[in-house]
Amino acid sequence: MNLKQAFRAAVSFGLGVFVTFNQAHGPDTGLWVLGIFGIVLGIGLGALTLTKKADLSALQELPVAVLAMLVGLFSFLALAKQETQLPAFLALVSAWGLISGAFELYQARRSSFKSQEGKDFLISAIFGLLLGLLFLAVQLDSVSAVGFFGAYLAMSGVHLGIAAASSKKPK
16 A cells, blocks of 8 residues: 555545535635645655665655645635635635646656556546646636545545555565
């Protein structure tokens, strides 16, 4: 079982279910969920990466951890001003989706698109890029934006959970 994928799956799916069953879909809810997602993911991935031996493949996970931490911190900072919460949420989710999707696309290419790991990275990349493009291309209200973010988290969590459970130990 891949611990990083399992950890990401648990965080993503848990927050996705929270958003799905939460009645409040305002920008403050979205920022709280995005903040928790970023901070927990950043700390967890950073810790899992640094506990491995410091080879190149382990260190290449650090940019996602740093990005997640920054998005989480900026989400909590954006909660301070009521009138700028929705634009901040839209911008932060767009940035997260596009940057993390592009990085996972790089990882898919590095792992080879034909390998199982490469295919898993490719699916995650597509989810992230579609999320970022959706938030950029369509003018979303707060209910739709938080709902789409929750759907992304739930789908990503399910995908990563399946990928973690079906991954084989590296040789």
